[in-house]
Amino acid sequence: MNRQWLAAISLAPLLGATQTLAQASAIALLSLLIIGLHRLCMTPLHKVLDASASLIASVLLAALLVTCLELALRAWALPLSLALGPYSALIAVQCLVFEFAQGASGRWRTAAATLGGFALLCMAMGLFRQGLGEFANLRLASLLPGALILLGLMLALYNRVCRRPAPTRRQGKR
Amino acid sequence: MNTTSIRSTALLLALAVLAVGGTVLWHQLTAQRITDAEQQLKTQRWLSVLPEQHYDNQPLQHPLRLGAAPLDHSRLLAGYLATLQGQPRAVVLHSQAQGYGGPLDLLIAIDDSGRLIGVKVLQQQETPGLGGKLVEPGNTWLQGFVGSSRHTIADTAWALKRDSGQFDQLAGATVTSRAVIQATHDALRYFDEHRQQLLTGGANE
Numbered sequence: 052m053n054r055q056w057l058a059a060i061s062l063a064p065l066l067g068a069t070q071t072l073a074q075a076s077a078i079a080l081l082s083l084l085i086i087g088l089h090r091l092c093m094t095p096l097h098k099v100l101d102a103s104a105s106l107i108a109s110v111l112l113a114a115l116l117v118t119c120l121e122l123a124l125r126a127w128a129l130p131l132s133l134a135l136g137p138y139s140a141l142i143a144v145q146c147l148v149f150e151f152a153q154g155a156s157g158r159w160r161t162a163a164a165t166l167g168g169f170a171l172l173c174m175a176m177g178l179f180r181q182g183l184g185e186f187a188n189l190r191l192a193s194l195l196p197g198a199l200i201l202l203g204l205m206l207a208l209y210n211r212v213c214r215r216p217a218p219t220r221r222q223g224k225r
Numbered sequence: 226m227n228t229t230s231i232r233s234t235a236l237l238l239a240l241a242v243l244a245v246g247g248t249v250l251w252h253q254l255t256a257q258r259i260t261d262a263e264q265q266l267k268t269q270r271w272l273s274v275l276p277e278q279h280y281d282n283q284p285l286q287h288p289l290r291l292g293a294a295p296l297d298h299s300r301l302l303a304g305y306l307a308t309l310q311g312q313p314r315a316v317v318l319h320s321q322a323q324g325y326g327g328p329l330d331l332l333i334a335i336d337d338s339g340r341l342i343g344v345k346v347l348q349q350q351e352t353p354g355l356g357g358k359l360v361e362p363g364n365t366w367l368q369g370f371v372g373s374s375r376h377t378i379a380d381t382a383w384a385l386k387r388d389s390g391q392f393d394q395l396a397g398a399t400v401t402s403r404a405v406i407q408a409t410h411d412a413l414r415y416f417d418e419h420r421q422q423l424l425t426g427g428a429n430e
Contacts, residue, residue, distance in 0.1 A: 096236070100237070101230070111240055115247055119248065119251045123251075125259045126255040129263065
């Protein structure tokens with residue numbers, strides 16, 4: 052169930068903050084940075100804190116990291132900060148859900164794979180949306196509904212190319 | 226068990242103090258920088274309406290006092306004086322009109338002879354793809370007004386072609402186009418009527 056939550060939460064920046072490649076790369080890298088830092092700080096804390104205390108610690112830490120990030124963005128990259136809007140602050144929620152989706156066992160390899168996949172998907176979305184919007188002059192691609200359609204198309208392509216077809220008997224009686 | 230919970234609480238408290246302290250400290254460190262960046266961005270956006278050869282002062286430091294006279298289709302929120310070598314050369318008017326989706330904020334630059342030298346949309350809530358085309362990069366509709374004035378175009382011709390004026394409209398965005406034209410015309414007329422006061426910095430008001 053937690054993995055679905057993670058997917059749902061990641062959908063917000065994936066659709067909302069990927070109008071251009073630059074913006075998409077920024078949100079991807081910032082998410083990687085903050086989630087990585089959060090995890091790095093939480094790993095030792097998990098060992099010394101009990102479950103409820105580590106939840107509170109996790110929230111505190113996420114809030115601290117994201118507030119500092121927001122302030123830094125506004126100070127040194129104001130146009131980017133305005134373009135990202137609320138999505139940079141949403142990274143805090145992503146941090147928390149990511150932590151509980153991964154569990155406290157601390158498998159860095161799966162965590163890195165999930166984060167890397169998210170970042171790559173963000174950049175691909177940014178590339179396609181900017182390309183379609185500017186060169187193919189397809190305005191829908193730069194709007195939110197267009198982003199959702201594009202994401203669906205990419206998922207379909209992935210399933211077609213990389214997945215084995217599901218056995219037909221699972222689809223009910225024939 | 227008891228010592229664990231005490232240790233947990235102590236650690237949590239320390240973390241909370243650290244988080245609040247860190248945030249406050251970081252805010253203190255960046256506050257000045259954020260103000261500067263906001264100011265710089267505002268200046269950059271507002272002055273992009275003025276061609277560079279028309280001023281050498283800091284127009285945003287020279288606000289004009291505008292009379293309270295209401296205009297026909299829009300209202301003026303602010304005005305700034307641009308000077309070149311000490312001589313008043315242009316004014317920048319911040320005008321707000323009613324667009325299709327909400328208020329439409331325009332910056333209108335007028336030179337000392339009453340000629341329009343720049344129009345720019347500051348804020349809008351128009352329909353993306355229709356009225357929103359105004360702010361799309363590469364849209365040249367707004368540039369079509371530059372260079373015109375009330376001396377070259379009669380007052381009755383300051384309207385869309387469908388309102389028997391002489392300007393084309395943005396396709397599918399009649400309300401937005403009409404709002405822009407009327408606000409621009411209002412601003413030009415206001416300038417012509419208050420030219421002396423505006424160019425002397427509003428000292429006579």
